[in-house]
Amino acid sequence: xxxxxxxxxxxxxxxxxxxxxxxxxxxxxxxxxxxxxxxxxxxxxxxxxxxxxxxxxxxxxxxxxxxxxxxxxxxxxxxxxxxxxxxxxxxxxxxxxxxxxxxxxxxxx
Amino acid sequence: xxxxxxxxxxxxxxxxxxxxxxxxxxxxxxxxxxxxxxxxxxxxxxxxxxxxxxxxxxxxxxxxxxxxxxxxxxxxxxxxxxxxxxxxxxxxxxxxxxxxxxxxxxxxxxxxxxxxxxxxxxxxxxxxxxxxxxxxxxxxxxxxxxxxxxxxxxxxxxxxxxxxxxxxxxxxx
Amino acid sequence: xxxxxxxxxxxxxxxxxxxxxxxxxxxxxxxxxxxxxxxxxxxxxxxxxxxxxxxxxxxxxxxxxxxxxxxxxxxxxxxxxxxxxxxxxxxxxxxxxxxxxxxxxxxxxxxxxxxxxx
Numbered sequence: 001x002x003x004x005x006x007x008x009x010x011x012x013x014x015x016x017x018x019x020x021x022x023x024x025x026x027x028x029x030x031x032x033x034x035x036x037x038x039x040x041x042x043x044x045x046x047x048x049x050x051x052x053x054x055x056x057x058x059x060x061x062x063x064x065x066x067x068x069x070x071x072x073x074x075x076x077x078x079x080x081x082x083x084x085x086x087x088x089x090x091x092x093x094x095x096x097x098x099x100x101x102x103x104x105x106x107x108x109x
Numbered sequence: 110x111x112x113x114x115x116x117x118x119x120x121x122x123x124x125x126x127x128x129x130x131x132x133x134x135x136x137x138x139x140x141x142x143x144x145x146x147x148x149x150x151x152x153x154x155x156x157x158x159x160x161x162x163x164x165x166x167x168x169x170x171x172x173x174x175x176x177x178x179x180x181x182x183x184x185x186x187x188x189x190x191x192x193x194x195x196x197x198x199x200x201x202x203x204x205x206x207x208x209x210x211x212x213x214x215x216x217x218x219x220x221x222x223x224x225x226x227x228x229x230x231x232x233x234x235x236x237x238x239x240x241x242x243x244x245x246x247x248x249x250x251x252x253x254x255x256x257x258x259x260x261x262x263x264x265x266x267x268x269x270x271x272x273x274x275x276x277x278x279x280x281x282x
Numbered sequence: 283x284x285x286x287x288x289x290x291x292x293x294x295x296x297x298x299x300x301x302x303x304x305x306x307x308x309x310x311x312x313x314x315x316x317x318x319x320x321x322x323x324x325x326x327x328x329x330x331x332x333x334x335x336x337x338x339x340x341x342x343x344x345x346x347x348x349x350x351x352x353x354x355x356x357x358x359x360x361x362x363x364x365x366x367x368x369x370x371x372x373x374x375x376x377x378x379x380x381x382x383x384x385x386x387x388x389x390x391x392x393x394x395x396x397x398x399x400x
Contacts, residue, residue, distance in 0.1 A: 008337065011289035015296035015330065022296075022303035029306040029315070037312045037369040044361050045306060045319040051354065052299055052327035055347075056292060059330075059337050067334065067343065071133060071350045078357040085364035092372020132345050186298050186325040189318050193305040202314065225359030226324065231317050232359070233366035243313045243366065 012060030019053045040084045047077030119152070126151045159214065170264035177261055178223065185228035192245070203247045204233065207240045207255055211263060220262045224255065284336050291333030299326030312369055320362045324354050 023046055030042035051074045058066035126148045134140040211217050221232045224242060229249065234241040244251045305318025328351050335347040 006285065007289040008285045008292070011292040015292040018296035018300050022299045025300075025303035026306055029303075033312075035312055035369070037365055038315065040365050041312065041316050041319055041362075042306060044358070044365070045302060045323050048319070048323040048327050048354065048358060049299055049303070051350070052295060052330045055327065055330045055334050055350070056296065059288060059292065059334050064338065064343055067346055067350065068133070070331075071346065071353065074350060074353050074357065078353075078361060081361045082364060085361065085368045088365070089368035089371060092368055129349070132342075132349055135342055182321075182325055182328075185321040186301075189305055189322040190298075190301045192314075193301055193308055193318065202311070221363060222356060222359040225320055225362055226355065228321070229317075231313065231320065231366065232363050233313065234370045235363075235367075241370065243317075245314065245317065 008059065012056060015056040016053065016060060019049055019056060023049050023053070036088055040081065040088060043084065044077075044081045047074070047081065050077070122152050122155055123148070126155075165267040167265060167267045170261075170266070174261055174265045178226075181227045185226060188228035201246050201248050203244055203251075205242045205244050205247070205251055207242050207252065209238050209240050210256075210259055213266065216262055216266055219265065220259060223258055223262060227258065230255070284339055288333040288337040291329045291336065295326045295329030295333065297326070298322050298329065302326060313366060316362045316366060320358050324358045327354055 026042050026045045026049060030039050030046070033039045033042060051070045054066050054070035054073065058064060058070070127144075130140075130144045130148055134144065209217060209220070211220055221235070221240070224230050224232050224240075229245045230251065231243045232240055233243050242251075242255070299322070302318050302322035305322060306315050309315050309318055331347045331351050331354075335344040338344075
């Protein structure tokens with residue numbers, strides 16, 4: 001652990017606290033978000049924030065293995081987000097199959 | 110296997126994936142029993158899913174692009190800061206249909222990633238040759254800026270032909 | 283010297299991440315929240331990772347930090363693109379003042395060379 005008063009230690013504590021607050025705010029959107037897409041975006045942001053948190057903690061604790069965790073987590077969380085997005089797409093397409101034309105957001109070719 | 114697979118493509122993929130594994134595992138000697146099957150699986154999936162194309166990189170274009178990208182990333186972060194703290198900012202969002210001029214898959218990937226990370230634009234959907242982009246402010250010349258970005262992305266690869274919109278737009282119905 | 287750079291990058295990176303999360307709460311539209319998450323979130327995490335590369339100043343760490351940044355830069359926009367596409371096809375309600383149909387008409391006239399169609 002770096003000495004408590006060194007600039008890196010102070011900045012590290014600040015960064016970890018701010019990142020924690022950011023994760024909580026994103027969780028608020030996860031709970032509140034009216035559309036399913038809002039929640040998936042919130043999860044995507046939370047995974048990016050966790051990667052940042054792992055990197056910041058790796059600096060603060062002086063332990064380099066957290067960086068490996070961050071890389072592995074980033075890749076796996078991306079897979080999760082892709083799976084969720086595909087699920088959303090399929091359910092959206094199924095909803096619109098029963099309608100003759102898609103919503104106003106869809107172009108007509 | 111795909112008949113358009115070339116020897117240089119195979120060798121470059123082996124190098125890239127082995128290098129990635131080496132970087133990720135700090136070259137630990139006992140990780141290779143897992144690493145070699147992983148690299149082989151990655152190469153196999155690569156040839157199965159992605160179309161192997163001949164992409165030639167241009168170093169000068171790449172360096173210029175990286176600098177442009179770094180500068181624009183900072184701007185995009187600052188732009189988000191402004192929009193978050195001042196919701197009354199001139200916000201005129203629109204879904205813009207942009208006809209892509211780039212042809213190769215790698216170039217299009219780079220373009221889509223760049224557009225999403227640059228201030229004011231986010232790519233939404235890709236239909237054929239048209240990219241639907243959500244722009245935050247159409248008071249700005251969005252298409253012109255996208256043209257500039259496309260030129261820069263094309264400069265990263267050598268021999269990158271940019272399609273002319275008007276010819277292909279009629280033929281791709 | 284490296285320590286000061288790392289400290290500055292840590293503070294900046296975490297502040298950008300905070301802005302991303304605040305944007306998620308305050309922006310009025312799903313797609314605009316994706317803007318905030320993709321741009322500010324990736325920038326914040328990227329700055330912290332660069333700070334880590336400066337802190338350790340080892341070749342292996344720097345390489346891995348750059349790999350992490352590359353993964354983030356490649357995966358975050360693709361994730362936003364896929365979510366945006368799913369939302370677009372499932373008929374999501376955009377912010378009321380978003381130009382959709384008017385813009386479709388304007389751009390369909392084929393006047394693509396005009397940089398400022400107003």
